[in-house]
Amino acid sequence: MTAITSQTYLKTRVAVMAKQLYSPRRFEDLIHSPLETLGKDFSLVGLIEQGLSPATLNRVAEKALIRTLMQELSVLLRPLEGPARSILVHWIRKFELYNLKAIIRGKLKELPFDQIRENLHDLPPLISLPHERLLRTENILELLRQLEEGPYRDIAHQARRVYEEKNEPFSLDAAIDHSYYTGLLRRASAAEPKDRSSLLRLLGAMIDQQNLIWLLRYRFSYGLSATETYFLLIPFGRRLFRDHLKLLVNEDSFEGVIEGLRGHFKDVMSDVGNALEAERILDNETAAQAHQSLRFSPSAVTRSLAYLVLREMDLKRIYAVIQGKVLKLDDSLIRTAAGMPGVPGEETQARVAGHV
Amino acid sequence: MFSPLPMKHVMLQIMTDELPQASLTLAELAVFSPDHRPVHEESFPIIPGERFRELYSQAGSRLEKIGRHIALPPQVHLGRIHVISEQDLKKTNAWLGEVWERCSALEETLRDLQEEEQMIHQLEQALENFSHLNIDLSLLRGERLFLDLRIGMVPRANVTQLREALGLADYLLFVYMEHEHNAHVVVVGPRGKREDELGSVLDTAGFRPLPIPPELHDEPEKVRKELETRRHRIEQERIRQLESMKTCSEALREDLEAARSTLVMAEPFVRLDTAARSAGHLSIISGWIPARDIDRTEKALTRVLEDPFRLNARRPSAEERLLVPSYLPKHWLMAPFATLVKQYGVPRYGEVDPTAIFAVTFIAMFGMMFGDIGHGLTIVLAAWLARRKLKSFTAFAVCIGLSATLFGFLYGSVFGYEGILKAVWIPPLSDPLYMLSVALKWGIAYLLLITLISVHNRMVERDITRAIFDSNGLVSLVFYLGMIYGLWNYYANGAFGLGAMLLSVTALIALLAYKLIETEAPPGERMLVALIETFETVTGYISNTLSFLRIAAFSLNHVALAVAVFHLADMMESTHGHLLMVIFGNLFILVLEGAIVTIQALRLEYYEGFSRFYSGDGTEFRPLRLETGITA
Numbered sequence: 008m009t010a011i012t013s014q015t016y017l018k019t020r021v022a023v024m025a026k027q028l029y030s031p032r033r034f035e036d037l038i039h040s041p042l043e044t045l046g047k048d049f050s051l052v053g054l055i056e057q058g059l060s061p062a063t064l065n066r067v068a069e070k071a072l073i074r075t076l077m078q079e080l081s082v083l084l085r086p087l088e089g090p091a092r093s094i095l096v097h098w099i100r101k102f103e104l105y106n107l108k109a110i111i112r113g114k115l116k117e118l119p120f121d122q123i124r125e126n127l128h129d130l131p132p133l134i135s136l137p138h139e140r141l142l143r144t145e146n147i148l149e150l151l152r153q154l155e156e157g158p159y160r161d162i163a164h165q166a167r168r169v170y171e172e173k174n175e176p177f178s179l180d181a182a183i184d185h186s187y188y189t190g191l192l193r194r195a196s197a198a199e200p201k202d203r204s205s206l207l208r209l210l211g212a213m214i215d216q217q218n219l220i221w222l223l224r225y226r227f228s229y230g231l232s233a234t235e236t237y238f239l240l241i242p243f244g245r246r247l248f249r250d251h252l253k254l255l256v257n258e259d260s261f262e263g264v265i266e267g268l269r270g271h272f273k274d275v276m277s278d279v280g281n282a283l284e285a286e287r288i289l290d291n292e293t294a295a296q297a298h299q300s301l302r303f304s305p306s307a308v309t310r311s312l313a314y315l316v317l318r319e320m321d322l323k324r325i326y327a328v329i330q331g332k333v334l335k336l337d338d339s340l341i342r343t344a345a346g347m348p349g350v351p352g353e354e355t356q357a358r359v360a361g362h363v
Numbered sequence: 364m365f366s367p368l369p370m371k372h373v374m375l376q377i378m379t380d381e382l383p384q385a386s387l388t389l390a391e392l393a394v395f396s397p398d399h400r401p402v403h404e405e406s407f408p409i410i411p412g413e414r415f416r417e418l419y420s421q422a423g424s425r426l427e428k429i430g431r432h433i434a435l436p437p438q439v440h441l442g443r444i445h446v447i448s449e450q451d452l453k454k455t456n457a458w459l460g461e462v463w464e465r466c467s468a469l470e471e472t473l474r475d476l477q478e479e480e481q482m483i484h485q486l487e488q489a490l491e492n493f494s495h496l497n498i499d500l501s502l503l504r505g506e507r508l509f510l511d512l513r514i515g516m517v518p519r520a521n522v523t524q525l526r527e528a529l530g531l532a533d534y535l536l537f538v539y540m541e542h543e544h545n546a547h548v549v550v551v552g553p554r555g556k557r558e559d560e561l562g563s564v565l566d567t568a569g570f571r572p573l574p575i576p577p578e579l580h581d582e583p584e585k586v587r588k589e590l591e592t593r594r595h596r597i598e599q600e601r602i603r604q605l606e607s608m609k610t611c612s613e614a615l616r617e618d619l620e621a622a623r624s625t626l627v628m629a630e631p632f633v634r635l636d637t638a639a640r641s642a643g644h645l646s647i648i649s650g651w652i653p654a655r656d657i658d659r660t661e662k663a664l665t666r667v668l669e670d671p672f673r674l675n676a677r678r679p680s681a682e683e684r685l686l687v688p689s690y691l692p693k694h695w696l697m698a699p700f701a702t703l704v705k706q707y708g709v710p711r712y713g714e715v716d717p718t719a720i721f722a723v724t725f726i727a728m729f730g731m732m733f734g735d736i737g738h739g740l741t742i743v744l745a746a747w748l749a750r751r752k753l754k755s756f757t758a759f760a761v762c763i764g765l766s767a768t769l770f771g772f773l774y775g776s777v778f779g780y781e782g783i784l785k786a787v788w789i790p791p792l793s794d795p796l797y798m799l800s801v802a803l804k805w806g807i808a809y810l811l812l813i814t815l816i817s818v819h820n821r822m823v824e825r826d827i828t829r830a831i832f833d834s835n836g837l838v839s840l841v842f843y844l845g846m847i848y849g850l851w852n853y854y855a856n857g858a859f860g861l862g863a864m865l866l867s868v869t870a871l872i873a874l875l876a877y878k879l880i881e882t883e884a885p886p887g888e889r890m891l892v893a894l895i896e897t898f899e900t901v902t903g904y905i906s907n908t909l910s911f912l913r914i915a916a917f918s919l920n921h922v923a924l925a926v927a928v929f930h931l932a933d934m935m936e937s938t939h940g941h942l943l944m945v946i947f948g949n950l951f952i953l954v955l956e957g958a959i960v961t962i963q964a965l966r967l968e969y970y971e972g973f974s975r976f977y978s979g980d981g982t983e984f985r986p987l988r989l990e991t992g993i994t995a
Binding site: 121143145146148149152164165168178181182189231232233234235237238239242249253256257 | 531569
């Protein structure tokens, strides 16, 4: 395929796939649908009828949704090569990094490898780490030595330093996340000129979201200093610039950070009262940018990435809904877990611990 | 010889305690392939040996990792074969754990030494840099009242971000040198309450302090010597560690071999996995055994099992046919051909095993295309000389070499010279049309044989309809014969002939009717699909038959290439030049044409042959065995 045909092909492909994305209305319907109907949409009917345990059903549902995303990615990757392909592949590596974090945490807690394995995603060989070999390592240092031999060498080096100095999993997670987003940004900067600016705009929105979430989490949940928090941020966002981030990290309270926001973020986040709500709004902001890139970007790879970002958000929400239905949770709780706004006029008191 | 051995499905009912012994005996016999289907799940819900498998898996992984440091001979000598209990395995695993801990510590020490060496290298670079500066280095060392000053290095990628982060704590960062992936930096700021948070951010950024020796400015040579001594000490330590590991491995090797034997003897029970199920004291093992080995298995189990047991054997049911493993007898002569057949796939149980047919036809086609006594004998000689590298493929190369030699006698060709020996049959270039007709007849015979095998395979599957009406069924065979008969009539008498016409047209109509019935689609689409598929069957037979003309074409090509070589040789002015041209020309023919002819023969086998009758989606019989690495 020539560059023009592959661009046209990819844009058409993405446009067709984009029809699968869920509108807010469709999500509303989903929340009110019985579990069996959800199962039918995601080929889980047989499993639901078999009466599997909630934990097993959740695992199966999660696997099915990730498989869907992987299949769609493989379709989008076909016409791509070079830096454009490398961006999409790097983006999907986030799932492998979830696995890597799970393995590292498991090793730190000295969990048996079968128990760690249960928490790993099934991923295609393109991005998959040699799980079995990593699981068979007997301590964190051996694990890091193994990683130093593969494509995650840089992460492993950084992780080792952090582990040796601090010896706790949070720092490792932060190092891995930072390295992932820096890698994404590096690849976008190396993309062809026709793709670069639109890619950086989309990534900028994603990085803004991450920066703000990290800032709130590192400063107020983990109690890191302003300097360390700033070091762990990526000052290449779309709206949150370097100097603004420096001011924000110096704030001593959650409210102070929210009040310190400017422009668009100030408008949308002025009423935010907790981290979960902030995450939901930031998700919506990224989604808005992704929707815009999907419709108007002249770059096919940006549209593909935007589609994948939106699709992942949808699948996460669907998973949260299925999980909620399996556990027979209340609709308002499911709504919160899925990061959806509350029903107008209804006070949503439900709070869930952790993330979807 | 032409189909996999008859198999029986067996269910062994034994006492749970005797599962390890039974699995070991079955592995010794190497005739049992486990059946992992959960067919008796309800009556026998437990899968025994979970802990045993965990221990085995961990011990196996440890032994593999230890193997990177302590080499063991490739073959395992088991000594007395005995049952491995969970306790034995636990002990072995724990011991392997201790050994691996030592190996792992060694890996970590070597890694640390390497890091330290790199650090010294960085320090040398830094000191080299400092030695040219006209400053009092003592100012950079020690505690100061108002100033927090640190010298060290950080990864270059982190410098900008770190500088800005430190700025938030009123610290400054200066880069004074960059070396490899690191930047050497000076961090300076006011002493005070933010001093503490600095350590944490520096750690996160990968900052490593570089100690500045006090004597650097006054006695740089002394510092250099000191660093050299440290480097030497690291090297000595590395040698010492490796030596100590070597000594340790000598002492451990025997025990490691014993541990490996333990794992080999434990493996059969592990490999049984879900093929063994239990319901308390009673257990079952399900699997497949060649029918001829049932009695032998029963006798062996009677000898070793203390408690009563029961071995039920039955024929595989029609539904199980696809699951039955195909036992393909192994013969040294057939081994390379079997490997090539397996590249396409494994025959289903009951289907014709094409290895023997493949071997005979491949050897014959290669010889026909590459007939030359000199070239054939060269291949035989080369194969014999390279037998250690070729291993089982020596027989393959010798066979095709001999075939080329035989056809060389038939064609009267020695290294391309056709006048030395009188052709027993015919020199190919003397009558190319005759050669083409022979190739065509060979192709027709080959396709008839393949179609008959296809019919047989469908019959074995009890799929009578497809055996008769499918694209490679009896009806299409009748059509093919009718066409050949008609074309022969046309060639001999100038007319297709009524009989041949009736035969072909009737078969064609039957074929079309079957396709129409078989296709599930709306009427228009059904007609279109049936017509296209019938047309494809007709063109398939024609094109496949014509494809065999390449056999004659390559036999002619072989002679033509030799003629070209001789022409070039004749153009040489000296005898040496002539001789060299003949030698290199023949080498060229041997290598290039030899490779092409091999590929063409393989293509005819795979595409014209196998695709017609061979599904290749069978399961190879892989019995439980003691994996000693010694070929039986």
